[in-house]
Amino acid sequence: MTPSASRALQMIAGVATAALTLVVLPRVWCGRDADGWYDGSPALERALAMELVGFEAEDTETRAAGSSRYAGEWALVTHQMVALGLAQLCMSHPEWRAEFAPVARTAALRSFLPEMRDFGTEAWGEDALSPEVLAGPHGHAYLAYSALAIGMSLLVSDEPLPADVQADYDALIAAYIRRLDASGTGLIDTYPGEAYPTDVAAVAGSIAVHGRVTRTWHRATLTRWADGVRESQIDPGSGLVFQRLDARTGKAHDAPRASGTGLAAYFAGFADRSISRDLTSGILRQERTFLGFGGIHEYAPGHDGPGDVDSGPVILGVSVSATGFALAPFRANGHRAQFMRIYRTTDLFGLPDTIGWGDPGGRFRFRTGGPIGNALLFAFLTSGPEVAP
Amino acid sequence: MRGLETDAPDHPLDITDDPGDWLGETGWRPGARGLWRLVTSVFFAVRPALGVLLAYGLSTVAFSSVSARGGLLTPDASVDPVVVGLGLLALSLRLTVLWVALPIAAGRVVAAVVGLAANGRS
Numbered sequence: 257m258t259p260s261a262s263r264a265l266q267m268i269a270g271v272a273t274a275a276l277t278l279v280v281l282p283r284v285w286c287g288r289d290a291d292g293w294y295d296g297s298p299a300l301e302r303a304l305a306m307e308l309v310g311f312e313a314e315d316t317e318t319r320a321a322g323s324s325r326y327a328g329e330w331a332l333v334t335h336q337m338v339a340l341g342l343a344q345l346c347m348s349h350p351e352w353r354a355e356f357a358p359v360a361r362t363a364a365l366r367s368f369l370p371e372m373r374d375f376g377t378e379a380w381g382e383d384a385l386s387p388e389v390l391a392g393p394h395g396h397a398y399l400a401y402s403a404l405a406i407g408m409s410l411l412v413s414d415e416p417l418p419a420d421v422q423a424d425y426d427a428l429i430a431a432y433i434r435r436l437d438a439s440g441t442g443l444i445d446t447y448p449g450e451a452y453p454t455d456v457a458a459v460a461g462s463i464a465v466h467g468r469v470t471r472t473w474h475r476a477t478l479t480r481w482a483d484g485v486r487e488s489q490i491d492p493g494s495g496l497v498f499q500r501l502d503a504r505t506g507k508a509h510d511a512p513r514a515s516g517t518g519l520a521a522y523f524a525g526f527a528d529r530s531i532s533r534d535l536t537s538g539i540l541r542q543e544r545t546f547l548g549f550g551g552i553h554e555y556a557p558g559h560d561g562p563g564d565v566d567s568g569p570v571i572l573g574v575s576v577s578a579t580g581f582a583l584a585p586f587r588a589n590g591h592r593a594q595f596m597r598i599y600r601t602t603d604l605f606g607l608p609d610t611i612g613w614g615d616p617g618g619r620f621r622f623r624t625g626g627p628i629g630n631a632l633l634f635a636f637l638t639s640g641p642e643v644a645p
Numbered sequence: 646m647r648g649l650e651t652d653a654p655d656h657p658l659d660i661t662d663d664p665g666d667w668l669g670e671t672g673w674r675p676g677a678r679g680l681w682r683l684v685t686s687v688f689f690a691v692r693p694a695l696g697v698l699l700a701y702g703l704s705t706v707a708f709s710s711v712s713a714r715g716g717l718l719t720p721d722a723s724v725d726p727v728v729v730g731l732g733l734l735a736l737s738l739r740l741t742v743l744w745v746a747l748p749i750a751a752g753r754v755v756a757a758v759v760g761l762a763a764n765g766r767s
Contacts, residue, residue, distance in 0.1 A: 262763040266756040274752030281751075282743040604743075607705065607735060623709055624732055626716020 283548030283600055289608070290599040293637045294592055296348060303620035304634050305345055305352075308338045309359050310619060311627050315366070327371040330628050332401060335367035337631035339405035340642070346412035347641035357413040364405035368421060373399055379447045385424050390431045395444035395503060397455035400462045403428050404526065407465030408642065429466040432459050433477050442484015445503035453489040453497040454520040456481070461526030464644060482528050494556030495538025499566065511559035514542045514552045515567040518581025522636065525588055525643040532643065536585040543582075543594060544574060549604065550597030552578035576605075580632060584639035602633065679761075686757035694742075694750035701738035708735045 257265075292300045312335075315326055326334070342360035346353040366372070373384060376398045382389050384396035406425050410417065417425065435444045436459065443451035444459060460481045467473045489497045491512035497520055499510035521535035542553040554567045554575035563569050568576035579598055586595040606622030606629070621630050708731040717732045 257763050262760060265763060266760045269759040270752035270756030272752075273755035274748040277751040278744060278748040281747055285743060604739070605736060607708075607732075607739065609709065622716075623705070623712065624717045624736070626712075629716050 279547055282604070286600040286603040287548070287596055289603065290596040293599060294587060294595050296638075296640075298349060300620065301345055301349070301638055302352070303618055304630065304637070305342060305356060307619040307621040308341065308627075308631055308634055309356070311630075312338060312359055312363055312366075316362070326627070327369075327374065329372075329375045329398075332367050332372040332398075334628045334631045335363045335372070336401045336405040337628075337635040339364035339367065339409050341631065341634035341638050343408035343412045344635065344638045344640070344642050348638065353412055357409070358415070360405075361409040361413045361415060364402070364409035365417075365421060367402040367405045368424070372402065376447075385428065387427075390427050393435065393438065394448075395435055395446060395451065397432075397444050397446040397452070397459050399428060400432065400455060400458040403432070403462035404458055404465060404523070407462055407469055408526075410469045411465065425466075429463055432463055433474060436460075436463075436477050436481055439484075439503075441488055441501070441503070441506035442481050443489070443501060443503050443506060449503055450509065451501050451503035452499065452516065453485065453501070454499075454516045454523065456489075457485075457520040457523035457527070457531075460528070461523040464527035478527050482531050485524070485531055486534070490534065490538070491556055493558070495534070495541060496556050497535065497538075511561060512538075512556035513559075513567065513575075514539055514554050514556075514578035515575050515581060518552065518578050518585065521585035522581065522588075522639060525585070525639070527644055529644050532585060533589055536589045536591070539578070539582050539585060540591065540594060542578070543597070545597055548597060549601045550579070550594060551575075551601055552582050552598070554578050580629075580636065583633070584636035587637070588639045588643050599637075606633070682761060683758065686761060687754050690753035690757045691750040694746040697738065697742055697746040701735065701742050704731060704735040704738055708732050 289297075289300060318326070339360045342356045342363065346357050346360065370377075370383070370385075376396060377383050380389075380394060380396065382394070384390075384394075384399045389396070403425060406417070406421070416422065432444070436442070436456075441451075443453070443456055445451045446455045460478055463474050464478055467478075485497070488506045489501070491498060494512045496512035496514055496517040498508040499513040499516040501508050501510075517535050517538050521532050521539060524535060525532035539552060542556075544551050544553050551574035553573045554563070554570050555561055555573065560573075561570075563575065566577060570576075579601055582598050583595060583602065585591075586598060602622070605624060607624050609619075609621050609623050622633060625633060708728070711725075711731060712728045717729055
């Protein structure tokens, strides 16, 4: 072979190999745990659970020491998602119930602490759990996140709630039922005049789980909510829910968006599997793919806007939150290929800590996630057993 | 690898030599020489990628040590520039490793092996 022919052959082989590696290696490396998560690998699930059990233990120590406490909206969601994820694990692995149910209960109770709902108390100028507010028409839908966590922890724990918490929980669910029944739009407000279908889905989920705990099914209320979702909250063109609406008139105050729809699909699953499936169909249409990686486009076709606290950063139209939220409905509703693509993206940007996670008692975490990111991913990656029959 | 001694004291091995006559005299095993050339070629092909991999590993360890459980944002959603900077550096290097350094290294390895094979036949 002549030297020039040899050089040409080298170049062709090198470029072809580089191109092939570029296409195959990232998707294989970032997808190495995707099947495990989709199929419910006990090693993976347990390792991430242990990370969050550790977080709750540290939070207990911090509170006992009286030093700075983790509180506010992010803390509420973090404790809520830890409780939901652990309860889901107790359902899929009953042998872990004795170990994880008490931690789920602790996390749920923590999400119900007054300092966790300060942001809502401030917005309304009243505490959602004061007797006069519970008897009134104000929605306070954000507190359904905590109520859902309390309900799920009750489903897997044999230990009763403290009497005052039980009374607050029952009164809150009764108030939600009354408010939903009285709503002409199937919406109740989170903040004065503002309703978020995602939060209302959490309200429906909390009512449904309360029904499972108490064996009082609240069917009429949940059917009315489901009808309202289909009639006025889902944009027929995109299949996404409007991110924010007027609680009284049902008029859209924001575009149909995937971040709200993704989380709503997860919460709706607790109450009504068919609504969760409908919302998942909308999210599926928003998927964008590149070399085996998937991301969820935030805004419905014909709409555009910036990122915000709901969507997280929006990069080339793809929302960080919507992408993460999609893991739950994709897993719970059986969309393996889409789950795999979204998980690869999660792995790529989550910087998973794989060192030592396979050890007994070993932990697994997504380094960039922090407590809230890991708690959210924990609940979404283990979603499935909580879905209503 | 000049100076690598063989069984024949008068014939120091020079990999730039054309393989052939001397092999029989030296007692050097042809497979070992080819293997050595392959190993060195692969090493030089992947050397740039090793530097990027090392930088990625170090930045990830540094990010993990400063962020602890915190992730990119602190629990109260505030931003620590050092944590965010190291996190973004680790993420950038991860993207570089997966989509630039390793594909180029793989291409260089294959090109080197193909070159060795082609030269061996000529």
